[in-house]
Amino acid sequence: MSEGSVARSRLVARLTRQRIAQRYSGSLLGVAWAFLLPLLMVSLLALVFGELLAVRWQVGEIEAYGAVLFSGLVVHLFVAECISTAPGLVLAHAHYVKSTTFPLSILPWTMVLDAGFHLLAGVIMLIVVVLWFGFLLQPSLLLLPIVLLPLLPLGLGLGWLLSALTAYFRDLGQVTNLAATAMLLLSPVLYPLENVPAQYRDLYLLNPLTLPVENLRQILFYGEVPEVFELLLPIGVSVLFAIAGLWVFRRLQRGFYDVL
């Protein structure tokens, strides 16, 4: 059994490497795009919301809209990447379904690791930006892996659920990008949660971006350790979601051959 999982992790590692290499093959700047793109994205958003619409976001004495926005954006970019890629995962590998015993359930792993690589690049740029804004790095930043941990099972769950469902209902691929945009707009990424009328704030907790983003800002800008409950809740929920996603995937997998 363990031999099988070793072989599978090798396969995941190879596929992920090739996936990332393929994304940048033929481009002049190559992997540098992984660092540039989030920076360009946050510049655009900061220009529109920070300058033109004049959204303010004070952290202590510092007006830091760009940096705070960026901290939310890296999380959103990860989830958006998963949501937009997941529906095509099984469809794009129909050639494996028909005549190989390719372990399809590993595909979401390659997707999540690919997105994770870009998240890492985004986080590095984020730290650069945060320092540039004049913040000092706090010991609480050591909690970063735990704060970002829920994204892994969340991405896997999305991968399993959406890729399996889309094999049966192609329409799903059409609406997922809309869902990703909704998730961005209805989260405290572009504006502080305090700006939202109080009666809606609890609803924001249903957005899987909300708690990781809030936790990230606490350890990054305020040097505070988030409440244990708020750290563990997203992890627990995401893990349950991933288990459910895998269950659905395994169930629907039996019919892939018939519908692809």
Add this chain to the structure above:
Amino acid sequence: MSGNSAPLPTESPPNQTETTPSRYAVELRGVGKTYPLFAGPGDRFRQLLGGAVKDGVDALTDVNLSVERGQIFGIVGKNGSGKSTLLRLLSGVLPPTTGTIERQGTVAALLELGAGFNPEFSGRDNVLITCSLLGIDDQSALQRLPDIEAFADVGAFFDRPVKTYSTGMYARVAFAALAVCEPEVLILDEILAVGDEAFQRKCLARLESLAASGCTIILVTHNSQLVIEFCQAAALLADGKVVSSGDPKTVVHEYYRQQGFNQADELPGGGFAASSPTAVAAAESAPRAESAAAAWYDDTLRSVSVATYGSGGARIENAQICDANGAQVNVLVRGASYRFCYRVQTLDNAHNLEFGSLIKNTRGVELGGLILGKQPGLSVMPANSRIDVAFPFVANLLPGSYFFNAGVRADLNGVPDYLHRVMDALMFRVQDETNHSLSGIVDFSETKQPPSFVVVDS
């Protein structure tokens, strides 16, 4: 994803003589496969979440097969007989609906062209993925890569995306990857049919050496001759059942017989039936009533599979069969003498001309040929010469359809090579007759001495 690690029975029966690694690489017991019928993807979705499956199509029923380790095992059968389903079950792509499948060791399958490779990745990347799928670690995969690249022999395409490949290139790379990775069981579906002849020979040689080193090879092919020559065992599928298995020759003959009864009811006892569709179409359009004694010319009996190649230094024209009186015929009488004639027009100066003829049956089995060459009058031939060639022959063939090849060779740069070769240049038939004492293709009977018997003891 199932059945790869089928456990052996914990208590072995007392009469079981095999030691723990079973001598069978693959064993199927009572295997059946039913494809569910569904109205659309949504309906299939409902079925998977526990909804009732209304109906299904039985692709296989009660299949029992054992393939020994190190065997080359052939599967034959008409289209729709369940061959591809069987291979998918064997390779684990599909789970069986009923019965059990036991597999020993890693199973690699090449089932469909274009499948199994990611079209966006290069051949090299896909080969590495294939290696990973077969459980080979990165280091030994990289060690095998030069071998695979050399065997595939697709040049610079090895590093280009697979979507730019021709079918031949695809087959080369896919086969090379599997052959070099040496899986314990290798399953191939008609994959050898796409490569050119040289590559096919290379593949067959590789398969033989793989089998010699203990790899079990299971292949589906429409080339029955290949099964007879190449396989140690075979199975014939018909309507989703195994109707014959064991000795390849017996299985293939059963296959011929089965096809014969479906396609030509005028078969002589135990004889071979025409099986190639082109030949059948031509034969069926011929009038049935034939005078038993005389050869004649049937205008409708034409070869529709003519293929030519060669350097272009000469041209073969007017291939025909003539009887003793010089009249053109193509429906022959068994045992009579004829001449196969054609005219050769040289287009370049030619050295050491050779002329050839070859009779094949409709499955392409080469039955016999005559070569005319090494003659002083043929050593130097100027361009634009015309030569009439005749090959007298005796039609010692059983009723059925046959083809003649014609070829002309000469020394090109010191090596004899074809100036022009016409495959299936003409088609002829040996007349039906009501002689049930013959079987096979060739008539070996001695007309003066019919078969006889003596009762030794009674």
